[in-house]
Amino acid sequence: MRHSRIHAGGAAVALGVCGLAAGPTALAQSGGGGAVFVAKPEISKVACVRRCGSKKRAQGGSTLRITGSALDGVVKIVFRGSHGSSDDTSARVRGGSSKRLSVRVPIGAVSGPLSAMVSRAVQSPPTEPVAILPPPPPEPNTELSPVPGVPQLETGTSRTKAFVDARRAVTFSFRLSGAAPSDVAVELVRAADGAAVKTWHPAPEPDAVTDVSWNGRIGSSGARPGRYSFRLTASGGSGATVRSAGLEEATRDTFDLYDNMFPIRGRHNYGQSGARFGTGRAGHSHQGQDVFARCGTPLVAARGGRVKFKQYHAAAGYYLVIDAAGTGEDYAYMHMAEPSPFSPGDRVYTGQRIGAVGDTGNARGCHLHFELWRAPGWYDGGKPFDPLPSLKAWDAWS
Ligand SMILES: [Zn+2]
Numbered sequence: 001m002r003h004s005r006i007h008a009g010g011a012a013v014a015l016g017v018c019g020l021a022a023g024p025t026a027l028a029q030s031g032g033g034g035a036v037f038v039a040k041p042e043i044s045k046v047a048c049v050r051r052c053g054s055k056k057r058a059q060g061g062s063t064l065r066i067t068g069s070a071l072d073g074v075v076k077i078v079f080r081g082s083h084g085s086s087d088d089t090s091a092r093v094r095g096g097s098s099k100r101l102s103v104r105v106p107i108g109a110v111s112g113p114l115s116a117m118v119s120r121a122v123q124s125p126p127t128e129p130v131a132i133l134p135p136p137p138p139e140p141n142t143e144l145s146p147v148p149g150v151p152q153l154e155t156g157t158s159r160t161k162a163f164v165d166a167r168r169a170v171t172f173s174f175r176l177s178g179a180a181p182s183d184v185a186v187e188l189v190r191a192a193d194g195a196a197v198k199t200w201h202p203a204p205e206p207d208a209v210t211d212v213s214w215n216g217r218i219g220s221s222g223a224r225p226g227r228y229s230f231r232l233t234a235s236g237g238s239g240a241t242v243r244s245a246g247l248e249e250a251t252r253d254t255f256d257l258y259d260n261m262f263p264i265r266g267r268h269n270y271g272q273s274g275a276r277f278g279t280g281r282a283g284h285s286h287q288g289q290d291v292f293a294r295c296g297t298p299l300v301a302a303r304g305g306r307v308k309f310k311q312y313h314a315a316a317g318y319y320l321v322i323d324a325a326g327t328g329e330d331y332a333y334m335h336m337a338e339p340s341p342f343s344p345g346d347r348v349y350t351g352q353r354i355g356a357v358g359d360t361g362n363a364r365g366c367h368l369h370f371e372l373w374r375a376p377g378w379y380d381g382g383k384p385f386d387p388l389p390s391l392k393a394w395d396a397w398s
Contacts, residue, residue: 038073038118038119038122039069039070039073040070040118040122040123040124041068041069041070041071041073041074041116041118041122041123041124042068042069042070042116042124042125043066043067043068043071043114043115043116043124043127044067044068044069045066045067045068046058046064046065046066046067046114046127046130047064047065047067048062048063048064048065049062049063049064049065049102050062050063051063053133054133057131057132057133058105058130058131058132058133059105059132059133059136060105060106060107060108060109060132060133060226060227061104061105061107061136062104062105063102063103063104063105064077064102064103064104064105065100065101065102066093066100066101066102066103066114066116067099067100068099068100068116068124069098069099070098071096071097071098071099071100071101071116072096072097072098073118073122074093074096074101074116074117074118074124075092075093075117075118075119076090076091076092076093076103076117077090077091077093077103077114077115077116077117078090078114078115078116078117078123079091079105079106079109079110079112079114079132080112080113080114080115080126081109081110081111081112081393082110082111082112082389082390082393082394087108087110087112087224087225087259089106089108089109089192089224089226090106090117091103091104091105091106091109093116105132106192106226107191107192107226107227108190108191108192108224108225108226108227109132110132110225110393111129111130111131111132111389111392111393111396112129112130112132112389112393113126113127113128113129113130114126114127114130115127129389131396133396137160137161137256138160138227138251138254138255138256139160139251139252139254140160141155141156141157141160141251141252141253141254142156142157142158142159142160143156144156144173144174144175144209147242147243147244147245147252150242150243150244151177152176152177152178152242153174153175153176153177153232153234153242153244154174154175155172155173155174155230155232155244155252155253156172156173156174156253157170157171157172157173157230157253157254157255158170158171158172158173159255160254160255160256161255161256161258161397162214162216162255162256162257162258163216163257163258163259163260163261163350163351164215164216164217164222164223164225164257164258164259164260164303164304164350165215165216165217165222165303165304165305165325165326165349165350166215166216166261166304166349166350166351167304167349167350167351167352168351169213169214169215169216170213170214170216170255170257171211171212171213171214172186172211172212172213172214172230172232172253173209173210173211173212174186174204174209174210174232174244175204175207175208175209175210176204176206176207176234176242177206177207178206178207179206180205180206181204181206181234181235182235183201183234183235184201184202184203184204184232184233184234184235185199185200185201185232185233185234186199186200186201186202186212186230186231186232187199187230187231187232187233188214188228188229188230188231189228189229189230189231190223190224190226190227190228191226191227191228191229191254192224192226192227196231197218197223197228198214198218200212212230216257216350217325217326220325220326221326221327222259222325222326222327223257224257225256225257225258225259226256226257227254227255227256227257228254228255228256228257229245229252229253229254229255230244230253231243231244231245231253232244256397258394258397258398259303260302260303260350260390260394260398261300261301261302261303261350261351261394261398262302262391262394262395262398263299263300263301263302263333263368263370263394264291264293264297264298264299264357264368265297265298265299265300266293266294266297266298266357267293267294267297268291268292268293268297268368269291269292269293270289270290270291270292270388270391271290271291271292271367274286274290275289275290275291275292275367276289276386276388277289277384277385277386277387277388278386287371287384288332288334288369288370288371288372288384288387289369289370289386289387289388289391290367290368290369290370291367291368291370291391292365292366292367293357293366293367293368294357294366295337295356295357295358295359295366296337296356296357296358297356297357297366298353298356298357299333299336299353299354299355299356299357299368300350300351300352300353300354301322301331301348301349301350301351301352301354302331302350302394303322303324303325303327303329303331303350304322304324304325304347304348304349304350304351304352305322305323305324305325305327305331305347305348306322306323306325306345306346306347306348307320307321307322307323307340307342307343307344307345307346307348308321308322308323308330308344308377308378309321309344309378310339310340310342310343310344312339312360312361313361314361314362315361315362316334316335316361316362316369317334317335317336317358317359317360317361317362317363318334318335318336318337318338318339318340318355318358318360318361319332319333319334319335319336319361320332320333320336320340320342320354320355321333321378322348322354323377327375328374328375328376328377329372329373329374329375329377329382330371330372330373330377330378330380330382331370331371331372331373332369332370332371332372332373332378333354333355333368333369333370334361334368334369334370334371335357335358335359335360335361335363335366335367335368335369336354336355336356336357336358336360336368337355337356337357337358337359337360338355338356338358338360339355340354340355341354341355342354370387370391371384371387372384372385372387372390373385
């Protein structure tokens with residue numbers, strides 16, 4: 001059995017990983033074209049040692065000490081996130097030996113297994129999931145305030161936490177005083193790598209507030225979760241250029257983007273072992289995770305998309321299935337207190353209320369039965385997978 005232990009309150013969080021089946025060596029190509037044996041790395045323990053969150057838990061920006069074997073060839077640590085590969089991040093390792101190395105947790109990393117990578121072909125087996133808290137929140141900057149050193153420019157950002165595909169997007173507002181600027185660009189900069197992932201060219205009136213809104217998407221898919229900042233550059237009539245902030249200023253007009261919101265908006269618990277995905281049910285296995293909460297607790301869409309089914313079923317009660325935009329995955333919500341106000345074909349946004357926790361159908365106690373299905377989706381050729389790691393990650397930041 002694999003298992004993990006969290007030693008809270010001690011010197012470090014220890015994550016024990018045992019019984020991994022991988023062999024000690026793997027074949028790799030050397031630079032000269034000949035085959036050489038490269039030891040396959042293994043991670044036995046992950047501990048947060050610097051800039052940790054409460055109870056020594058890891059968060060974006062923390063330094064982790066990774067202990068194991070054959071670590072000397074490792075060039076990066078991959079943070080595999082909650083599900084799928086869209087939330088994977090990686091970080092280059094810093095110094096170390098065959099038994100030990102250090103790595104900085106990327107700002108956008110979310111809870112999930114880690115693996116140590118020598119090359120694409122040579123990687124350690126994934127560890128048990130490591131809990132990664134969201135990074136410390138950015139400073140609120142929701143009202144327009146003058147940019148230090150640039151008195152003619154005020155900026156503000158509507159929120160410090162945003163969700164992919166939410167209806168109420170994050171909004172950047174600014175006001176330029178004086179002469180009409182000739183060329184204004186607002187860039188959305190991703191903190192993890194400094195890349196400008198989106199650029200707007202608004203045409204502001206002098207002395208008026210201009211807004212730029214973003215829905216957490218780039219094209220048809222969700223942007224990578226993590227920290228982002230808005231940066232404005234404007235050329236004045238005189239040819240002088242003003243900037244709202246440099247890249248080094250990480251707190252101004254900054255917010256954190258998350259890919260899903262926890263669907264139950266109230267107190268809840270994950271129940272006993274029978275609530276887990278894969279446990280036995282009469283004639284089948286449990287295809288989701290049950291999460292218990294008072295009947296009537298609001299339910300929201302964990303991820304926006306289009307409603308695929310709304311029905312009543314003797315076992316599932318009132319239920320709703322949403323095809324999550326841009327992911328190919330389907331999200332199913334069951335035992336709802338009453339029929340959802342949404343119907344098949346309706347567009348639903350992340351965080352929008354879809355109903356309430358109930359006990360309709362075959363339910364013992366008020367709870368949400370929640371399922372996640374891989375593409376192509378719910379009873380459409382897809383397969384359900386264990387939603388608990390995802391739910392716990394969303395729970396931590398929502
Ligand atoms: Zn269930």
